[in-house]
Amino acid sequence: xxxxxxxxxxxxxxxxxxxxxxxxxxxxxxxxxxxxxxxxxxxxxxxxxxxxxxxxxxxxxxxxxxxxxxxxxxxxxxxxxxxxxxxxxxxxxxxxxxxxxxxxxxxxxxxxxxxxxxxxxxxxxxxxxxxxxxxxxxxxxxxxxxxxxxxxxxxxxxxxxxxxxxxxxxxxxxxxxxxxxxxxxxxxxxxxxxxxxxxxxxxxxxxxxxxxxxxxxxxxxxxxxxxxxxxxxxxxxxxxxxxxxxxxxxxxxxxxxxxxxxxxxxxxxxxxxxxxxxxxxxxxxxxxxxxxxxxxxxxxxxxxxxxxxxxxxxxxxxxxxxxxx
Amino acid sequence: xxxxxxxxxxxxxxxxxxxxxxxxxxxxxxxxxxxxxxxxxxxxxxxxxxxxxxxxxxxxxxxxxxxxxxxxxxxxxxxxxxxxxxxxxxxxxxxxxxxxxxxxxxxxxxxxxxxxxxxxxxxxxxxxxxxxxxxxxxxxxxxxxxxxxxxxxxxxxxxxxxxxxxxxxxxxxxxxxxxxxxxxxxxxxxxxxxxxxxxxxxxxxxxxxxxxxxxxxxxxxxxxxxxxxxxxxxxxxxxxxxxxxxxxxxxxxxxxxxxxxxxxxxxxxxxxxxxxxxxxxxxxxxxxxxxxxxxxxxxxxxxxxxxxxxxxxxxxxxxxxxxxx
Numbered sequence: 265x266x267x268x269x270x271x272x273x274x275x276x277x278x279x280x281x282x283x284x285x286x287x288x289x290x291x292x293x294x295x296x297x298x299x300x301x302x303x304x305x306x307x308x309x310x311x312x313x314x315x316x317x318x319x320x321x322x323x324x325x326x327x328x329x330x331x332x333x334x335x336x337x338x339x340x341x342x343x344x345x346x347x348x349x350x351x352x353x354x355x356x357x358x359x360x361x362x363x364x365x366x367x368x369x370x371x372x373x374x375x376x377x378x379x380x381x382x383x384x385x386x387x388x389x390x391x392x393x394x395x396x397x398x399x400x401x402x403x404x405x406x407x408x409x410x411x412x413x414x415x416x417x418x419x420x421x422x423x424x425x426x427x428x429x430x431x432x433x434x435x436x437x438x439x440x441x442x443x444x445x446x447x448x449x450x451x452x453x454x455x456x457x458x459x460x461x462x463x464x465x466x467x468x469x470x471x472x473x474x475x476x477x478x479x480x481x482x483x484x485x486x487x488x489x490x491x492x493x494x495x496x497x498x499x500x501x502x503x504x505x506x507x508x509x510x511x512x513x514x515x516x517x518x519x520x521x522x523x524x525x526x527x528x529x530x531x532x533x534x535x536x537x538x539x540x541x542x543x544x545x546x547x548x549x550x551x552x553x554x555x556x557x558x559x560x561x562x563x564x565x566x567x568x569x570x571x572x573x574x575x576x577x578x579x580x581x582x583x584x585x586x587x588x589x
Numbered sequence: 590x591x592x593x594x595x596x597x598x599x600x601x602x603x604x605x606x607x608x609x610x611x612x613x614x615x616x617x618x619x620x621x622x623x624x625x626x627x628x629x630x631x632x633x634x635x636x637x638x639x640x641x642x643x644x645x646x647x648x649x650x651x652x653x654x655x656x657x658x659x660x661x662x663x664x665x666x667x668x669x670x671x672x673x674x675x676x677x678x679x680x681x682x683x684x685x686x687x688x689x690x691x692x693x694x695x696x697x698x699x700x701x702x703x704x705x706x707x708x709x710x711x712x713x714x715x716x717x718x719x720x721x722x723x724x725x726x727x728x729x730x731x732x733x734x735x736x737x738x739x740x741x742x743x744x745x746x747x748x749x750x751x752x753x754x755x756x757x758x759x760x761x762x763x764x765x766x767x768x769x770x771x772x773x774x775x776x777x778x779x780x781x782x783x784x785x786x787x788x789x790x791x792x793x794x795x796x797x798x799x800x801x802x803x804x805x806x807x808x809x810x811x812x813x814x815x816x817x818x819x820x821x822x823x824x825x826x827x828x829x830x831x832x833x834x835x836x837x838x839x840x841x842x843x844x845x846x847x848x849x850x851x852x853x854x855x856x857x858x859x860x861x862x863x864x865x866x867x868x869x870x871x872x873x874x875x876x877x878x879x880x881x882x883x884x885x886x887x888x889x890x891x892x893x894x895x896x897x898x899x900x901x902x903x904x905x906x907x908x909x910x911x912x913x914x
Contacts, residue, residue: 297630304625311720401632
């Protein structure tokens, strides 16, 4: 990369890309210009750091690019918005192979288009460690934002998307299990490239509207805790609604606890929301609990033991596993 | 920082802040929500890396925060837009003192408000090196974007803001000169906190409209080179219009070449644009050259010798000085 230089590499990354309709002016000027037909735009930003959020020996560059976009797109969708575009900043060591940067860019483009947008611009700088910063934009289409703060006592808590599989993949990779074993393929794929079920939120706009919505990035109990706190309510989760026999089978192979992955594993970027019991749950959503008076999150009425999710700088809660995240 | 944890530190950074009018929903949910009254928004993103774009032994945390916001705000203003808001992602080593993070946040807020916006959201993660990623938003107020590609043969090239002072400050710091010498105070301040002349662009909206506009971030000749290439024209700069006796005095103290700082020094975030000769230059702008047919940038008709600007991964062009930027 040092040989090619910043400007030549940026040209190469951007060559032949087709911008989404919302991107009125793409890369190449001081700034990009995006449409905001709603007169507002949703925006979320996340930074991913090599060795903590991804590893080049565990994921391909394209996987890493997809994951970086997916987790930001999930945040935008979790507000009830359709992704429209992304800007990215990339810091790389000077000896980073050009193919790594190109692979990350390819993965970013693939996921950006899958989510409904494109990469409207970016920055490329020299750093000691590979660092990816993504900012995602979305359009609410005239609807209200779906925040974490609207849950009401009596609401049904429901989930769309997988839980615990990313944590299972992390356990496979960090535990030294045989990554070529087909039994681990789905867990590994889930960890490398989360698949937020964008359509299960976007395509139910205007009907089946939840009172509150968020994505599962820190872990189900942690994210429900944020939602409960923001809404001033308590949430009780039904453990029986969360069982996953296929995940149990993976856990048995690793002598691990699938329940812990489901309750505390982050990064699947499933969506979790709360609906009035008078509203039918949208297709693709499964009930997992109820909103009650009070505060905090319980599982079958009891405070959960063990880790409840991920927090930077502290590691994974009470279990304090130092696994690379 | 490791002791306090991510969520507590984010709460502390956000406490007592007042969001700008354009920020409809600030930090605390999956994403922020900003107004885009124009139905479009301008967006720019930049990453700053410790040891390359700033040093904690050369600048205060607040200076670093201000600089990070200023350079992104300058990109938005260079499109002809008014800054409305910013999102920031911060990667820090676990042993970063909380006061450093708070200082960066304070500086960011100070400059964000100065530019007309506020910090609408962000991310805080663990990294080995201090890395700051800023994304800035702006509103065009119904006007067309001022790109780099609109310069026309015969246009007057004009500048608003200082040139070369940030490079002078860098020379003071990297050369081991006496930083307490009052003769260096302005250069040091310019390097630590660039002062893009936002008002000289924003307040002339609708009159004195340039054909092309950019900000000086890589160096005057380099940025004029980008503008000339995008517009398909050549630019000739008049050296006599760029002299700065005060900067000459600083250069003399360091046995350096003020002309080189002015032509090739980046990071002042002055603005440079081109106007039809039939349009009066706005207040605060000074003519420095002309747009001609052809390609490339000349100084008094000749190709400049020496470095012409900054490019990541390669260092400062032909002189290849490894100075920390």
